[in-house]
Amino acid sequence: MRLTVRYFALLRERAGVDAEVVAWDGPAPDVGRLREHLAARAPALGEALRSGALLVAVNHEYATAATALRDGDEVAFFPPVSGG
Amino acid sequence: MGGAGAMPGSDGRARVQRGPIDVAAELARVTGGTRRVGGVVVFVGLVRDFSQGHAVTKILFEHFAGMAETKLAELRAAAIERFGLIDLVVVHRFGELEPGEQIVLIAAAAEHRAAAFDGCSWCIDELKKSVPIWKKEHAPDGAVWLEAHP
Numbered sequence: 001m002r003l004t005v006r007y008f009a010l011l012r013e014r015a016g017v018d019a020e021v022v023a024w025d026g027p028a029p030d031v032g033r034l035r036e037h038l039a040a041r042a043p044a045l046g047e048a049l050r051s052g053a054l055l056v057a058v059n060h061e062y063a064t065a066a067t068a069l070r071d072g073d074e075v076a077f078f079p080p081v082s083g084g
Numbered sequence: 085m086g087g088a089g090a091m092p093g094s095d096g097r098a099r100v101q102r103g104p105i106d107v108a109a110e111l112a113r114v115t116g117g118t119r120r121v122g123g124v125v126v127f128v129g130l131v132r133d134f135s136q137g138h139a140v141t142k143i144l145f146e147h148f149a150g151m152a153e154t155k156l157a158e159l160r161a162a163a164i165e166r167f168g169l170i171d172l173v174v175v176h177r178f179g180e181l182e183p184g185e186q187i188v189l190i191a192a193a194a195e196h197r198a199a200a201f202d203g204c205s206w207c208i209d210e211l212k213k214s215v216p217i218w219k220k221e222h223a224p225d226g227a228v229w230l231e232a233h234p
Contacts (some may be wrong), residue, residue, distance in 0.1 A: 083217030
């Protein structure tokens with residue numbers, strides 16, 4: 001399956017990209033497994049991805065580590081919001 | 085906030101934009117088409133030149149295009165329902181903003197002032213918690229992403 005991963009703010013800077021396509025073989029992951037997979041690839045991004053304050057949205061809706069992912073999903077990782 | 089997606093009928097009343105906000109135009113938008121409005125409370129958030137003991141030269145606002153608009157529309161609908169508002173407009177800017185510039189406008193229209201004050205206040209508090217927008221504060225000695233602010 002293929003997932004689109006997006007990063008914002010500090011995570012975007014750490015990742016060095018706005019977005020990437022991740023090809024996933026085997027059983028569909030949940031958000032937590034995807035996050036750990038991404039974190040293991042790069043230390044700077046990994047530290048930010050493992051932050052307890054991290055927020056996740058799947059297809060523009062807030063999600064949790066347990067949220068199951070399907071082929072074609074867009075998964076966005078970002079820090080706590082600070083608008084206004 | 086529920087997963088209702090884009091709210092019907094927002095019609096430009098919950099949006100993100102780069103350019104300045106025309107306060108008079110938004111006031112007209114929120115009261116347009118009815119004579120039932122007894123009061124409108126308008127909140128405009130501005131960039132300060134000072135934050136937590138240091139100078140601020142500019143703030144960069146980044147937003148999650150698509151999700152930010154969806155969450156603003158959900159917020160608007162929730163505020164209208166919760167406080168019995170006649171209408172509400174919420175506009176947030178993105179990009180680089182300098183001290184003195186507008187960041188956000190919320191205009192809440194109601195039959196009576198209490199609901200307008202309460203709805204407007206609730207809306208800005210919730211916006212700061214739920215809408216995917218981030219600020220990077222630039223100071224003379226560097227820039228930092230803010231993770232929480234009052």
